[in-house]
Amino acid sequence: MLTALMDHRHFTTILHTKEELLALKKGSKSFTCPHCSSPLILKIGNIKIPHFAHTSKLSCLIAAKKETPAHIWSKALLYDRLSEVFRDVKLEYYIKELQQIPDLLITVQGKRVAIEIQCSTIPLSEIKERTEGYRRENIHPLWILTQPLPSGIPLKLTSFQQGFIRFSEEFHFFLLHFDPSKKSFTLFPHLTPVSTNSFYFSKEIKIPLEKFTIPLTILPPDPAESRILKNWNHYRGKWMNNKIRFSSARRDPFLSEVYGEGDIFLYLPLYIGLPVLPQMTLIKSNSIQWQYFIWNDVIKKSPFFTKEMIYAAFMRRLGKGSIETRNFPINPTGSSIKILIDDYMSLLEKLDIIQKRKGRGYILTAKWTCPKTFNEFQQHSRDFFPKLKHILKKD
Ligand SMILES: [Zn+2]
Structure with missing residues (x-):
């Protein structure tokens, strides 16, 4: 700590020169803690700047700060x-x-x-x-x-x-x-x-x-859209490869759900795992995971769906722990998840994956059939990436 009481007045080391402090130390001045009133020693060394320290480890708020x-x-x-x-x-x-x-x-x-x-x-x-x-x-x-x-x-x-x-x-x-x-x-x-x-x-x-x-x-x-976009597919692929390499399909809950639903993990549609800026920073789970859940729980299965349905599905997954958020203790979050869902849906709309119907609902426009071969999947990427690049650049 940098402050102490000396003769009942606040004394701050950093307002004095080293010489002044050395002279005080040699004198018979005593320093006490302003918080717990216990005696303090004035420490003047070569490495740390001059400061006070408690003589014994008593229960004092400031001593506890270490x-x-x-x-x-x-x-x-x-x-x-x-x-x-x-x-x-x-x-x-x-x-x-x-x-x-x-x-x-x-x-x-x-x-x-x-x-x-x-x-x-x-x-x-x-x-x-x-x-x-x-x-x-x-x-x-x-x-x-x-x-x-x-x-x-x-x-x-x-x-x-x-x-x-x-x-x-x-x-x-x-x-x-x-x-x-x-x-x-x-x-x-x-x-x-x-x-x-x-x-x-x-x-x-x-x-x-x-x-x-x-x-x-x-x-x-x-904003960094372009740099992220340039490398996005690289990181998407890297995450998928690591998932396959380091977890077993039977024991990994995400992989076993994907396979159980009849989807092929490596051939998931590329609109699963999109960068949704900026709110996706809040989500600790990979974007492939939370976007797969949205797709699997709602979009793939319902001929007609609303934003509210997607939000509810997301919150259910969050409650179950299959989607994890980052812990930002100093940041009040509020409506961020709603904004994230809104942004993801408007991205899907711009990519012509979903379409707004009269009223408040949506339908899936691009019916997805799982590619059977690597070549079929390559065709999907050749169609998809130029579109995505174009859309993210426009924003
Ligand atoms: Zn104290």
Whole structure:
């Protein structure tokens, strides 16, 4: 921690030089924890920035946070920067109503913003709980991930790191990351999954610390439709091949359902497994899975169907666990599944797979007969891909 009580007043290490701190340490000054009143030691080393530590592991909220050097360093950097921009910046401030201590609490245009820097992996349920607490107190929570991320495209994220993904109109699903060693933020906009843990994004945006402000004032790049599209079929095929190679048709519930329905897994129609941007980022199951369920539960079997039927089928599958969603604890979801279904159906409509009838219903226009040979399936791809390319480009 960076703050302590000295002579009944708040004392912050980062507002003093190392020499001043060394002099204080040599003197007979004592420091106590503002939260639990137990004595603190002032630590001045060469690696970590000067900070306070509890002398014993008592039950104290702030001691329980187990701050890493990167966490303390990030907190000090953000405090410095935000103090330049905002008048009201509180460090390690105790919010009584919530019994929580955000790293920073600032007032932005009359609204309180709690900044939580997260370096170590903690349960996502804890993040969700703290987020909901802040919202209840009308405080906007801003979570910043500082765990190192691997470089390269697609971006590989653990399920913990995926918990920091948020949604906005401009950036769609995005991740904000801070690297204290480079004093720089990176924003990955338009995140679209190509597998459980890999994501495409449009173009990363670097924000140097000295430009960082709240809210962010940066322009979003073009969405990444084209890059995803170019590689989409590759990832679709890769997922299918892995499924066949690593799971047995008898033991894998998805494969056994496909075969049980008389469908040939490798020859499923190509409109099963379409990229449905942006809301499909919410779904952890592969797009082949959830779109197959929609097709199998409704489209293939009903001569006439409605959006409501498809939505209900999707929700049933979700309830049974055959479709899994991603856990985005800081992102309120709301009507996202409805939007996803709407977007998928309008894509199917544009591809002439389904057609709107008078009223609110649809019919399947392109009757599907399972290809018997690889050549027949190749013919289907030759017909399908130019159409898809054309349609996604127009959007
Ligand atoms: Zn304490």
